[in-house]
Amino acid sequence: MKTKLPNQKQIEHLKDICNKAGIKLTHQRLAIFRELMISHDHPSAEIIHKRLEKSLPTLAIDTVYRTLSTFNELGIVKKLHLKNERTLFDANPDQHHHFICTRCKAVKDLYWEDFDKSTLPESIHNIGHIQFRHLELHGLCNRCLKESNL
């Protein structure tokens, strides 16, 4: 399932992306990209920084954050839970999910009972025992849609 391209191909791909985006492929970016490609454990910026300590002792943590943000914008990585914002609290006790507007960050409750009732894939048993599921739908809310069409 997880496509594992040969290393050189991945790097060519990165070069392509950087060229198209008009940004430079620096040592630091390449090193962070390589580290991401061999890491299968969803590392944090700090962990990536630590892992590159030996090969790039002068690498600044700031650069790791900036590069990961750049990669995020280029679609190379995804931030797992978007923590730029404050923790939000939800007092709705009913089973529900969330729509999050990528533009204005508004959060709206939504209900999807068919999904709540659906059975999980068999492969779950290889991973663990589920206590609850939380779905986030990301997109543009109707208000922001209108505004962007003006």
Add this chain to the structure above:
Amino acid sequence: MKTKLPNQKQIEHLKDICNKAGIKLTHQRLAIFRELMISHDHPSAEIIHKRLEKSLPTLAIDTVYRTLSTFNELGIVKKLHLKNERTLFDANPDQHHHFICTRCKAVKDLYWEDFDKSTLPESIHNIGHIQFRHLELHGLCNRCLKESNL
């Protein structure tokens, strides 16, 4: 869908919960609870603090955080995204979802194509236009399951 109990009943419910948990129902806790009950916009601790500024000018932001954490443990509210932990990055380009262990916080990829193909409920048209979906399954991973059974 969203059950809206009459106010007095909700407060009785809170009293019950506090009694059972052996904690006091203080002015501050009651005020924060009331604010949560009339807020339908997933407020942050800071916003709740601001909204209570007039009625409780001496309320400390720290108390809001502490109370919300207490409420979280009591199941009265849920934290939406936890600012506390580090942002994690995912370089797997394939459509996938995540299992998150509630105990060791490990994150594992999982694939669920049936869900990816399923059509969203009609009601999302009232909310906005979806760009992507992200599912989080929370539970105990097999390793933590074993350890807790020792």
Add this chain to the structure above:
DNA sequence: AATTAAATAGTAATTATTCTTGTTGACTTT
């Protein structure tokens, strides 16, 4: 090789959240 603009390192700043400490105030016991 020189130029130029983007990217980096190092350090400082910012910001959400939590901790520390002394105080308050709601119960309990007398």
Add this chain to the structure above:
DNA sequence: AAAGTCAACAAGAATAATTACTATTTAATT
């Protein structure tokens, strides 16, 4: 009702993740 007790609080300090600032370096271009 007065004194005692302990959870909960306010205030300000501390922490930790992330971002901003600035002088320097580096990659791409001429």
